[in-house]
Amino acid sequence: MSEEKPATEEATVRLTIDGLEIEAQPGQMLLQAALDNGVEIPHYCYHPKLSIDGSCRMCQVKVEGGRKLAISCNEPVRDGMVVDTKCDEVKHARQGVMELLLVNHPLDCPICDQAGECFLQDYSHGYGRDHAxxxxxxxxxxxxxxxxxxxxxxxxxxxxxxxxxxxxxxxxxxxxxxxxxxxxxxxxxxxxxxxxxxxxxxxxxxxxxxxxxxxxxxxxxxxxxFLEDTPSVCPSCSKGCNVNVGVFKNEIQRMVPRRNDDVNDTWMCDHGRLRYAFTSDETRVRQALVRNDAGDFTETPFRIALEAAADLIRPSLENPEAFAVIASPHLTNEESFLLADLCNHKIPAGHVTLPVIRGDADGFLIQEEKAANATGTRAMGIEERGDGLRGLAEAIRVGTVKSLLVMGGDALSVPEGEGLLDVLGDLESLILITPNQTPISEHASVLIPGATFAEKDGSFTNGEGRVQWISRALNLPEGVETEGETLSRIKAFLDNAKPEPFDAITTLGKVAESVPEYAHISRAELGADGLLSGIQEAPEPEPEPTEVTASGEA
Structure with missing residues (x-):
């Protein structure tokens, strides 16, 4: 029996387009090879993630030795191929295609939403006739x-x-x-x-x-x-689909998918795409509130509210078992790192829990966990202690837990949170940090506004362990800071130290030093597409072949 030779990579194909020598992979279509090398060939029907249709004929080119023009979307590259995309024959063919496409096309560019990012509009100027x-x-x-x-x-x-x-x-x-x-x-x-x-x-x-x-x-x-696009990550489930957040006058107008072949290709679900109103609707908490002796909320400067929160937490330094934390899977890795330091080291809290809303998954993009960073929050050291939310509710009821720090409002949206609201009035102090109002607000001693995903820099870790960077797309409301800044200042007040400004990139460096699975992670290494951490999440069970839904409701 002959010895099997190890597989080797096929040599690249060399070809020339308009006098430019380029390299392409064997079997690659000419159109994609040209686009990959910065050579523009107009096209309509071709899409890199769909099968080849070849119907629009706009991508015709002249291949040396060919008897007629070839559609480049369906023409495999060959070594030594010589291609002309600008000769008169090609120009005439493109003009003919454009003329036929525009015969019945309405002249409504001034009212068309596609104007400004329309292939037909661009190609009409570049390749069409100047009159009908x-x-x-x-x-x-x-x-x-x-x-x-x-x-x-x-x-x-x-x-x-x-x-x-x-x-x-x-x-x-x-x-x-x-x-x-x-x-x-x-x-x-x-x-x-x-x-x-x-x-x-x-x-x-x-x-x-x-x-x-x-x-x-x-x-x-x-x-x-008019839109300013900012690269980010969809916050609606643990897939971490890459998106561009389109903003006008500090309000999100739309979210569209951003290509990342390792995560979502070029797609995203409708639920994630359309779920952005919470960043600016009437439920936003825009002012820090501290409850006075009469039991009423009073508007308080941000710094004073943080000092009040620190004063309420301070007795737990002597009795950490009486302190509990409800974390949030919507925090960034950097914010979760600070929270873990607070509840694991500064005050080893008796109860720590991370409620994660779960829903349907479809085996494609929609994941069971309806939060972008549950995986990252766990990796930062937020581990369940004290039998979850049910155990926490019982500890509050019997008086074991006297002080509670709550991040966000997901605790009431999971089945385990049933009954929690009924016992919150038994607490001596409750500090709530949240970007949006929640029924927990009614029981808060101190209510501190938080930031949404679109108002902060940082990183999320998706369910596959890929760390991805999110960039601030919106300015924070006046008087509001990110949870990273809030937690940093509270810890400084507890230490009687001068607060240091929170910086997501610097904190990510500390994460790399402290969490082995993130040792190779830095802002520069993450780039635009992210980087796999050393986390190996257990694979989700294969869903039954049922109708696809994206609901995040419990």
């Missing part, structure tokens, strides 16, 4: 028709690239969208009894190149060139 040669009336179609709960359809703008059809066939496998009719009467649509209501429906608006499919949430909301 037809005088016939344009074909009419349905306008602004809802084809699902979150998507509206403008039939007149559709160029039949079929990206959306392939998405529902290949990604969600729900097949709501199809091409009906033949020839000039072809159009995209849904079956009468099957609207576009899968949990990833708004992705069709992301991949539509021309504004035919639009997010109803963003419809006629804001011009895209």
């Amino acid at each position: 040669r037809t005088t016939a009336p344009r074909r009419k179609g349905v306008k602004r028709a809802p084809i699902g709960e979150h998507v509206v359809f403008d039939q007149e703008r559709c160029i039949l690239c079929r990206r959306c059809v392939r998405f529902t066939q290949e990604i969600t496998e729900t097949d709501e969208l199809r091409v009906f009719g033949i020839g000039d009467h072809s159009h995209i649509g849904t079956m009468p009894d099957a609207p576009l209501n899968n949990d990833y429906s708004v992705n069709v608006a992301d991949i539509c190149p021309v504004g035919a499919l639009l997010s109803s949430d963003f419809h006629h909301k804001r011009r895209v060139w």
